[in-house]
Amino acid sequence: MPALRPEEIEDAYRRHGHGVLRRARRLLGNEHDATETLHEVFIDLLEHPQQFGKRSSLVTWLYAATTHRCLNRLRNGRTRARLVERHAPAHEASPAGKVESMLELRRLLGSVSEEMAQACVYHYVDELTQDEIAAVMGCSRRHVGHLLERLRARMCGEVGRP
Amino acid sequence: MMESRRREARCISDLGLDRLVGGELGPAEECEMLGHAGGCEACRARLDAIRADQRSFAEKQAPFVLPRRTGDRRRAMMLGLAPILAAAACLILLFGRRALGPVPVPAPLPTKGGRALEFYVLRHGEVSAGNEQMSIHPGDAVEFVFSSQRPGYLAILSVDGAGRANVYFPAGADRAAAFQEGLGQPVPVSTILDDTLGDERIYALQCDTAIVLEPIRAALAGGPDGLPPIAGCVTHTLRYRKEKP
Numbered sequence: 001m002p003a004l005r006p007e008e009i010e011d012a013y014r015r016h017g018h019g020v021l022r023r024a025r026r027l028l029g030n031e032h033d034a035t036e037t038l039h040e041v042f043i044d045l046l047e048h049p050q051q052f053g054k055r056s057s058l059v060t061w062l063y064a065a066t067t068h069r070c071l072n073r074l075r076n077g078r079t080r081a082r083l084v085e086r087h088a089p090a091h092e093a094s095p096a097g098k099v100e101s102m103l104e105l106r107r108l109l110g111s112v113s114e115e116m117a118q119a120c121v122y123h124y125v126d127e128l129t130q131d132e133i134a135a136v137m138g139c140s141r142r143h144v145g146h147l148l149e150r151l152r153a154r155m156c157g158e159v160g161r162p
Numbered sequence: 163m164m165e166s167r168r169r170e171a172r173c174i175s176d177l178g179l180d181r182l183v184g185g186e187l188g189p190a191e192e193c194e195m196l197g198h199a200g201g202c203e204a205c206r207a208r209l210d211a212i213r214a215d216q217r218s219f220a221e222k223q224a225p226f227v228l229p230r231r232t233g234d235r236r237r238a239m240m241l242g243l244a245p246i247l248a249a250a251a252c253l254i255l256l257f258g259r260r261a262l263g264p265v266p267v268p269a270p271l272p273t274k275g276g277r278a279l280e281f282y283v284l285r286h287g288e289v290s291a292g293n294e295q296m297s298i299h300p301g302d303a304v305e306f307v308f309s310s311q312r313p314g315y316l317a318i319l320s321v322d323g324a325g326r327a328n329v330y331f332p333a334g335a336d337r338a339a340a341f342q343e344g345l346g347q348p349v350p351v352s353t354i355l356d357d358t359l360g361d362e363r364i365y366a367l368q369c370d371t372a373i374v375l376e377p378i379r380a381a382l383a384g385g386p387d388g389l390p391p392i393a394g395c396v397t398h399t400l401r402y403r404k405e406k407p
Contacts, residue, residue, distance in 0.1 A: 014219070014220045015184050015185070015216070015220075016180070016184050017219055018212075018215045018216045018218070018219035018220075019176075019180040019184070019212075019216075021219065022176075022215065023176075057181055057186045058184070058186065059177065059180045059181045059184050059186055060177070060181075063177060063180075071345070075307075075345055075346035076291065076346075110344065110345060110346060110347075111342070111344045111347070112343070112344055112345070113311050113343050113344060113345065114309075114311075114345055117345065126175065126176060126177065127175060127176075128175050128177055129175065132175055132177050132178070136177070
């Protein structure tokens, strides 16, 4: 499969960039990080156009790439905040005003495997069907079902914890 | 900014609507979705909102930020995408790929075969993701994060520049500690580095059982050749250089 050409990536940015930005805002909860994620996704595509092999739809591929980047940011952000808090508590305050359920979700995303975190995003944030999740993740619907079952079990365990 | 929505099971997902708006669907699929949206107020409203969002994004020509690193300082150029593409193409042609400078990309999510052991450094109130090329200073605080696809037992040991071997985690314990599966899980101990300079090697042992640590620490202290394979364990290593600032 031929890789995307730069002019095709520019067109994709204008055509699909809004969707990447919307999902990144929802997952990360702030405009700055969402905008950086948007640019990282397309810069990465520009630098490595072969990674989208035109085997799936570009929108589907962008969903996966955005999720990957956002999960990475959530993880790095948590680690940074924790380290600063532990050694220099006066430097940063935790941001207020976030929706509690999304905060809980973001916390959960860091405590499960990458596959489960992705399935969690597609199911609970994007509200995709299991068929759609399978298409974005490149796995079977049955596997998606198993991931969601394990995720629910994990969430029940979290609720039961003091 | 668009609000999210609670979708009815029969309604079209945002993925479907994004593909519709992006012109990716075949005629039959497009017809089916438009037919549904025509009779479903929620989907029609969502489709209109996504179209408006797409128009707004394209009209504003949202600036394309190309972040770069110069040492530890990060700067960004706010430019349109077309000039970026043109400039990138020219630079590649004129100077080769390195001329663009490294584009900072977050470390990939550890997956099968990915990096399981990573570390972060706190220096003068600023946190940065650690890498094996960076210079670490005495007084820096270091914290490790570990990613695993399955639960097990974890121990982290170090050999400092003077050849001394220590157990970082679990501190003061005889055996490896239980560890859950998950991405980037903080190892619940962080260390302020002492004054011993030189290469410091870190060994994370991911094991099936709670192995006894003293023989492993002694083996590390006894020789410069690293750690021999340990039955039931996978060893992840990293190394950084501790230097005077």
